[in-house]
Amino acid sequence: MKISAKLAFFAIVSTLAYLGLAVWGLGGFAAFFSHAPLVVIAIATLLMTIASLFTEVNLSAGEREDRANRWVLPAFAVIGLLSGYLPAYTDRVDVWTFGGEGMRWLGVLLFIIGGALRMWPVFVLGKRFSGLVAIQPGHRLVTDGIYRSLRNPSYLGLVINAVGWALAFRSVVGLVLAALTLVPLIARIHSEEALLRAQFDGEYEAYCAHSWRLIPGLY
Numbered sequence: 001m002k003i004s005a006k007l008a009f010f011a012i013v014s015t016l017a018y019l020g021l022a023v024w025g026l027g028g029f030a031a032f033f034s035h036a037p038l039v040v041i042a043i044a045t046l047l048m049t050i051a052s053l054f055t056e057v058n059l060s061a062g063e064r065e066d067r068a069n070r071w072v073l074p075a076f077a078v079i080g081l082l083s084g085y086l087p088a089y090t091d092r093v094d095v096w097t098f099g100g101e102g103m104r105w106l107g108v109l110l111f112i113i114g115g116a117l118r119m120w121p122v123f124v125l126g127k128r129f130s131g132l133v134a135i136q137p138g139h140r141l142v143t144d145g146i147y148r149s150l151r152n153p154s155y156l157g158l159v160i161n162a163v164g165w166a167l168a169f170r171s172v173v174g175l176v177l178a179a180l181t182l183v184p185l186i187a188r189i190h191s192e193e194a195l196l197r198a199q200f201d202g203e204y205e206a207y208c209a210h211s212w213r214l215i216p217g218l219y
Helices: 005-026 036-052 067-093 101-128 153-168 172-180 182-200 202-209
Strands: none
Touching: 005 036, 005 067, 036 101, 036 153, 067 153, 067 172, 067 182, 101 153, 153 172, 153 182, 172 182, 182 202
16 A cells, blocks of 8 residues: 555545445445446446555645645535435436436446546656645656646546446436536646646646647647
């Protein structure tokens, strides 16, 4: 285990709470685990959490932090709580739902792809990956590998992951919540860019000139 004991505890508890909300929303363990795609979703979620325990992700303010951006953390938390429960609940009562088992499996695929894309950059950045918008000691700009053309691959993974979760429950509400995630996410991206531009100046500008923020070819 590389992350701190406190962060590890938080990761495990929040994951169990998230899955617990979904189980509650769908009407209990029997209802939830009667769907093979949701069983895979639960296993994938637990495996991603276990993988996160071997990263160096932290909440360090480092050498310089944009404290004004901290509002996105409770925003993500609220959206996360709603996303844990509401898609499963709308699935149970069959309100604002669409598709069948095929839609659920598509959701599983996107959930896993998004989760992998979310985790990969965390391992690449190591201690530089903070839950806060901050410049860490010895911070250097990474512009190769997965970062060659995309400046925020982990955030794209988060969005794909959220869409996959919504589709696994065939939930329109889930898709709306995934879209709402973009509000704090884009605010965080802009804060990070401002901090990196101030830290790396021309080097970062040159990188921005041939890379995309979030979605290749669009943004």
